[in-house]
Amino acid sequence: MTEPIIDVLVIGAGGAGLTAAVSAAQAGARVVVVEKTDYLGGPYRINPGSIGTFAVESWMQQTRHLGPSLAEAYRILMEHSRWRADGRVVSALLRNSASTVTWFNELGITFDHVIAYYNGAQPVWHIRDTPHDPVIADVLERHAxxxxxxxxxxxxxxRLITREGVVRGAELEDADGPQTLLARSTVLATGGYQGNPDLIERYTGLRQGHDLFTFEMFTHPQHQGEGLQMAWDAGAGTSPTMLETYIYLPDPFGGPGGTMPELSAFRQAGLLVNDNGLRFVDESVMRNPADAANAVRCQPGSHAYMLLSDRVDRQLREQGLDFQLFGMHHAPGSLAPLAKQVQSAVDSGYRFLFRADTLGELAAQTGMPADQLQATVAEYDGACARGVDEGFFKEGRYLRPLGPDGPYYAAKFCLGSYGSAGGVATDEYGRALDERRRPVPGLYVIGRDAAHVFGDTYPFVFAGLIQGLSHTIGRITGGHAALVVNRGTPDRGGER
Ligand SMILES: Cc1cc2nc3c(=O)[nH]c(=O)nc-3n(C[C@H](O)[C@H](O)[C@H](O)COP(=O)(O)OP(=O)(O)OC[C@H]3O[C@@H](n4cnc5c(N)ncnc54)[C@H](O)[C@@H]3O)c2cc1C
Structure with missing residues (x-):
């Protein structure tokens, strides 16, 4: 008896899996999606989970004369990874990102704005910030x-089933027990290993609660890295993997961009010191949360303290922030004073915000050496008075002295993560590649499991890139998997 076989099996119903499923079904394939939780869309279903996706030269950018050209974007991304990213994947992502926006539009998914994550970054983030915008996952599910x-x-x-060197579906488990589902093409999209502290430590060296703090909005137990293991066991090779770390004020004051919007004053180009009370960086790095996280990770304990005084807080509130957080705009005069917010956090027992009347008291609370902290503040205030930062070359417009009078405030910034990226080697069609970079017949890997084009740092210069990659390569993959099925022979990687 011949076993029933479907065309395309998609494992994981998050952003990448749903996109691939719709795309494969549009191309005429019979598609089954398996999802281990009891809902579709993955954590990305959560509002504001589907905030924004990356694209270059979309119709929205073209009509508004916004954003880099394809050639500029290619160079930016390749240089960001020090040319370690796979140029074919980067090229396919960029060249097809605009048509993904149009494809979404045709499905009924619209975007409200195209913005940059921070001033100086590229306007490539196609965002949905209107409360009545339907959740992307809902629309994809409806079409599917x-x-x-x-x-x-x-x-x-x-685990995956391999027959005669071709991946042919997977062994599954539900409440009724194990079952087998055979498929001509199998697409893995299981979302990485952000929910698995052991794998995080193994692949990145970061330890939860020690130098990495859980950000509830982005940490979900279903992300166990199972897809990576399944792909490797079936013959796929490895690709670079990393965590999308960013500068983070641990929960519950983290907020979507890593710091609650009300505490944005701490995320400006103020005075940042390490455990030894020493400055170590031009603090304008704070505009880019991933770069700032790198600078902080190199400090003792992988944390650092941003210092403010009432005087600086007042100045920022009156004159406006240096950097707007997470695309949110705070006009001058719209932020409330820090004093009350910090005090209520301290009163609630929160360990990462501090308030002290003197620098000596602040040093005692944070454990920094008091004389060094005082010397650093004196030196910094002197540089501010002269308008020249001889130590770290911060621009004069960001030089604001803390002043001789307290109260002083400190925010202890640590590292958080938005999720893991990469692990499995793949090509521009989402096909899994073996260690010799030949396709593993029948197998595709997309989304976070295959997000290996970022180098060692998430490129916030291109916000929305993880969704952009999940959606665009997911769409290409769905079409390719269906095409291979229509041809009737397993894709062994010669003809494209
Ligand atoms: C609140 C929030 C806001 C975000 N905002 C943005 C943004 O603005 N821009 C951006 O680019 N990105 C954003 N992201 C991230 C982005 O949406 C996703 O991480 C990205 O789409 C990755 O998708 P994925 O399909 O790889 O993983 P996921 O969407 O996580 O999907 C993976 C799915 O696989 C399932 N699964 C895992 N293992 C198995 C298994 N063994 N069998 C069956 N199923 C399995 C999981 O349950 C999950 O449903 C946000 C994420 C969140 C949570």
Whole structure:
């Protein structure tokens, strides 16, 4: 008896998996999606989970004369990774990102604005900030169902099935026990290993609660790295992997951009010192949360203290912030004074915000050496008075003295993570590649499991890139997997 075989099996119903499923079904394939939780869309379903996706030269950018050209974007991304990113994947991502925006529009998903994450970054983030915008995952699910895509919820993929060197589906497990689902093409999209502290430590050296703090909005237990292991076991090779770390004020004062918007004054180009009370960087790095996290990770304990005084807080509130956080705009005069907010955090027992009447008291609370802290502040205030930062070359416009009078405030910034990226080697069609960079027949890997084009740092200069990659390569993959099925022979990687 011949076993029933479907065309395309998608494992994981998050941003990448749903996009691939719709795209494959549009190309005429019979698609089944298995998802181990009881809902579709992954954490990305959460509002504001689907805030924004990356694209270059979309119709929105073109009509507004915004953003880099394809050639500029290619250079920026390749240089960001020090040319370690796979140029074919980067090129495919960029060249197809604008048509992904149009494809989304045709499905009924619209974007409200195109913005940059911080001033100086590129306006490539196609965002949805209107409360009545439908969640992207809902729209993709609706289209998938209309196209006949079948969903198996509460169904976990355990391992891939390989026959005669071709991946042919997966062994699954649901409440009724194990089952086998055979498929001509299998697409893995399981979202990485952000929920697995052991794998995080193994692949990145970061330890939860020690030099990495859980950001609830982005840390979900379903991300166990199972897809990576399944792909490697089936013959896929490895690709660079990293965590999208960013500068972070641990929960509950983290907020979507790593710091609650009300505490934005701490995320400006103020005075940042390490445990030894020493400055170490031009603090305008704070505009880019990933670069700032790198600078902080190199400090003792992988944390650093941003210092403010009432005087600086007042100045920032009256004159406006240096950097707007997470695309949110605070006009001059719109932020409340820090004093009350810090005090209520301190009163609630929060360990990462401090308030002290004197620098000596602040040093005692934070454990910094008092004389060094006083010397650093005196030196910094002197540089501010002269308008020249001889130590770290910060621009004069960011030089604001703390002043001789307290109260002083400090925010202890640590590292958080938005998720893991990379692990499995893949090409521009999402095909898994073996260690010799030949396609593993029948297998595709997309989304976070295959997000290996960032180098060692998430490029916030291109906000929305992880969704952009998930959506654009996911869309290409769905079409390619369906095409291979239509051809009727396993794709061994020769012809493209
Ligand atoms: C609140 C929030 C806001 C965000 N905002 C942005 C943004 O503005 N811009 C941006 O670029 N990105 C953003 N992201 C990140 C981005 O949306 C996703 O991380 C990205 O789409 C990755 O998608 P994915 O498909 O790889 O993973 P996911 O969407 O996490 O999907 C993976 C799915 O696989 C399932 N799964 C795992 N293992 C198995 C298994 N063995 N068997 C079956 N199923 C399995 C999981 O349950 C999950 O549903 C945000 C994320 C969140 C949570």
């Amino acid at each position: 169902r209309a196209l006949g895509v079948e969903f198996l919820l509460n169904t976990r993929a355990l």
